[in-house]
Amino acid sequence: MADAKIIYTHTDEAPLLATYSFLPIVEAYAGKAGVAVETRDISVAARILAQFGLADDALGELGDLAQEPEANIIKLPNVSASVPQLKAAIKELQQQGFDIPDYPEAPATDEERATRAKYDKVKGSAVNPVLRQGNSDRRAPAAVKNYAKKHPHTNKPFAEDSRTKVATMGAHDFASNEKSVTLPADDTLSIVLETTAGETVVLKEGLGVLAGEIVDATVMQVAHLHAFLENALAEAKADGVLFSVHLKATMMKVSDPIIFGHVVTAYFSDVFARYGDDLRAAGLSPNDGLGGILAGLDQLPNGAEIRAAFEEALSSGPRLSYVNSDKGITNLHVPSDVIVDASMPALIRNGGRLWGADGGEDDTLAVIPDSSYAGVYQTVIADCQANGPLDPATIGSVSNVGLMAQAAEEYGSHDKTFEIPQAGTVRVLNRAGDVLLEHDVEAGDIWRACQTKDVPVRDWVKLAVTRARASGAPAIFWLNESRAHDAELIRKVEAYLPEHDTSGLEIRVLSPELATAYSLERMRKGEDTISVTGNVLRDYNTDLFPILEVGTSAKMLSVVPLIAGGGLFETGAGGSAPKHVQQLVSENYLRWDSLGEFFALVPSLEKYAEQAGVPAAKVLADALDRATGTFLDEDRSPGRRLGTTDNRGSHFYLALYWAEELAAQTEDAALADAFAGLAKTLRENEQKIADELLAVQGSPADIGGYYRPDEAKATAVMRPSATFNEALARL
Numbered sequence: 001m002a003d004a005k006i007i008y009t010h011t012d013e014a015p016l017l018a019t020y021s022f023l024p025i026v027e028a029y030a031g032k033a034g035v036a037v038e039t040r041d042i043s044v045a046a047r048i049l050a051q052f053g054l055a056d057d058a059l060g061e062l063g064d065l066a067q068e069p070e071a072n073i074i075k076l077p078n079v080s081a082s083v084p085q086l087k088a089a090i091k092e093l094q095q096q097g098f099d100i101p102d103y104p105e106a107p108a109t110d111e112e113r114a115t116r117a118k119y120d121k122v123k124g125s126a127v128n129p130v131l132r133q134g135n136s137d138r139r140a141p142a143a144v145k146n147y148a149k150k151h152p153h154t155n156k157p158f159a160e161d162s163r164t165k166v167a168t169m170g171a172h173d174f175a176s177n178e179k180s181v182t183l184p185a186d187d188t189l190s191i192v193l194e195t196t197a198g199e200t201v202v203l204k205e206g207l208g209v210l211a212g213e214i215v216d217a218t219v220m221q222v223a224h225l226h227a228f229l230e231n232a233l234a235e236a237k238a239d240g241v242l243f244s245v246h247l248k249a250t251m252m253k254v255s256d257p258i259i260f261g262h263v264v265t266a267y268f269s270d271v272f273a274r275y276g277d278d279l280r281a282a283g284l285s286p287n288d289g290l291g292g293i294l295a296g297l298d299q300l301p302n303g304a305e306i307r308a309a310f311e312e313a314l315s316s317g318p319r320l321s322y323v324n325s326d327k328g329i330t331n332l333h334v335p336s337d338v339i340v341d342a343s344m345p346a347l348i349r350n351g352g353r354l355w356g357a358d359g360g361e362d363d364t365l366a367v368i369p370d371s372s373y374a375g376v377y378q379t380v381i382a383d384c385q386a387n388g389p390l391d392p393a394t395i396g397s398v399s400n401v402g403l404m405a406q407a408a409e410e411y412g413s414h415d416k417t418f419e420i421p422q423a424g425t426v427r428v429l430n431r432a433g434d435v436l437l438e439h440d441v442e443a444g445d446i447w448r449a450c451q452t453k454d455v456p457v458r459d460w461v462k463l464a465v466t467r468a469r470a471s472g473a474p475a476i477f478w479l480n481e482s483r484a485h486d487a488e489l490i491r492k493v494e495a496y497l498p499e500h501d502t503s504g505l506e507i508r509v510l511s512p513e514l515a516t517a518y519s520l521e522r523m524r525k526g527e528d529t530i531s532v533t534g535n536v537l538r539d540y541n542t543d544l545f546p547i548l549e550v551g552t553s554a555k556m557l558s559v560v561p562l563i564a565g566g567g568l569f570e571t572g573a574g575g576s577a578p579k580h581v582q583q584l585v586s587e588n589y590l591r592w593d594s595l596g597e598f599f600a601l602v603p604s605l606e607k608y609a610e611q612a613g614v615p616a617a618k619v620l621a622d623a624l625d626r627a628t629g630t631f632l633d634e635d636r637s638p639g640r641r642l643g644t645t646d647n648r649g650s651h652f653y654l655a656l657y658w659a660e661e662l663a664a665q666t667e668d669a670a671l672a673d674a675f676a677g678l679a680k681t682l683r684e685n686e687q688k689i690a691d692e693l694l695a696v697q698g699s700p701a702d703i704g705g706y707y708r709p710d711e712a713k714a715t716a717v718m719r720p721s722a723t724f725n726e727a728l729a730r731l
């Protein structure tokens, strides 16, 4: 391929900061091997600017590229913005002088509606579903697993009398109301609400579907959600445990902020009964969280009175869990502060305890309203309560093969999720007008349809068999035959498995709860298991198991073999770690661990070698792979605390080991020659560079912006060692 190149993405928060330090190293090394590396800015700030013609539509470009065989993209985690995050980013860009409108809370004019539509394109998981034109292969590399066995982190034990548990609806929710069909032929669907008053409201038209596509519809019945929440609040209060709610308001950007709003409303039901109209009139929505409401109260004439009512409710209600008790930030403050994939594993690692208002730890009632996957967490909690914590020194690994291509499953559902305006019946109709799926609904219910195309399913089954064959581990499809969507999927799995040689492999279908129990049982025996899951469990499992096994999902290999033949190499399985940015800004210390970036770069370089016919890229990849091994052996990941090697220091060590490997290899004499000097300089100046990097720690750092840092300032902060910079520049 003539124009082969590696695209390294500029994203947000901690991974973006790390990029200011790491990318110059990558560019310098790649340049020596004739490897073309380009960057594209897909940060939330750049995506906002692109909507108003003030930046290139890099995401659109990469989305197209992902569907071409030449794609070779390194994707760092990015912000999937909740409304409060989006508003903060807009404000920062306005302050930087960009002429962009405010986020229209309740758009009334055509212009406001157009603006809102633009911002809605930036909101939530707007990047990953576009780039993920393939299924997901996430696992802990053997070197990471071995490192964790040698240096086990602590998974704290649950108390003897631990009262932590998961509360979930189990009826009248998305899981239990689901209906599903597989389409026999290409078709065009519409979604229509017939109200009890006899009106027809078209919710969606022109929804193209392909033969073999699975289409589901389901509804969260809000009256039942409220009854459930009232019970859960009463239960938490009676048991004296912390109340916490765990949703995915970023990825499920339509349904989950609404559910989050219902939790806020239920917790503060008296306040909303008294002041709900005032809050609504002021545009203060519970869906944006308690934080946004409290921040907006000053503009209300009776703001002080309402604030007092919130405070009174907090002190008399069940004890809330806190995200940051020092700053008074509760679990209900911001919909994107507590994200279930990261929050539940952190809770389990901590012996089932969260933090209360006083900063003290306590057991919790973890509320996960929809029952589709809540049982997974309850199964792990019950297992740890019965059998003690999982010991990272001995446990086996649970890797994941995840169905996600072409926005499979709930990931793509936000354009088909509706808060129902009036009671009636929602129907999914085909072109001929036949009713495929229908539900009776009440006003306020959250109804959603969701699509899963056939090609991705077939590819996913193949990937599962490939991984089972390569690893020798059993592959378990986490599918619940009594859930409508899963039943359709199981049929496809059964149809596609015979396309492969599965002799001697253990391949089974188990419900998520049983699959969890089976995987844990094997794990405790030191045995590995592959979890083959849908998109949401892919997300959940690739934080859950890594965090229990290796302490963090940052150390995951996360590859997306694109269906069109290209490669998308994600870095780690975690997010963009906002609290790391705060630490950098306050004390010039960045805890971000770039192992995920190192791991992603290896297969990306290998792919480049193949695509561009540049063998030196493979030499670079092999050297990097060995260097990463040394990096782990020498324990060069950032520490958690000031005064230790941080992200920048860790990059220096990686650069040192990588240069030494390149200088020592004999496959490419020119490369060895090119790196000999650098390897020597870095080794000789190891102490000096380490000292220069340590010297800057401890005082505040100015990066000139949160969502859109100033390039020069951030570079200065992230590249503070003159000796290291000069050595790189001389390469």
Ligand SMILES: NC(=O)C1=CN([C@@H]2O[C@H](COP(=O)(O)OP(=O)(O)OC[C@H]3O[C@@H](n4cnc5c(N)ncnc54)[C@H](OP(=O)(O)O)[C@@H]3O)[C@@H](O)[C@H]2O)C=CC1
Residues within 6 Å of the ligand: 076, 077, 078, 079, 080, 081, 128, 250, 336, 337, 338, 339, 342, 343, 552, 553, 554, 572, 573, 574, 575, 576, 577, 578, 579, 580, 591, 592, 593, 594, 596
């Ligand atoms: N792939 C993507 O693009 C993803 C994006 N996100 C986005 O990230 C943001 C934050 O999400 P959140 O759910 O809080 O999850 P995060 O993974 O960002 O944060 C949870 C915690 O995980 C640990 N962690 C994760 N990655 C690393 C790393 N490389 N080095 C060191 N520690 C790490 C840190 O905690 P500790 O060490 O204390 O355990 C971190 O504070 C949101 O905007 C979300 O939308 C989230 C997930 C994936």
Ligand SMILES: O=C(O)CCC(=O)C(=O)O
Residues within 6 Å of the ligand: 080, 124, 125, 126, 128, 129, 250, 251, 341, 538, 539, 542, 573, 574
């Ligand atoms: O796309 C997102 O919003 C989050 C993705 C995520 O958490 C994951 O892929 O693990």
Ligand SMILES: [Mg+2]
Residues within 6 Å of the ligand: 341, 539, 540, 542, 543, 573, 574
């Ligand atoms: Mg995740």
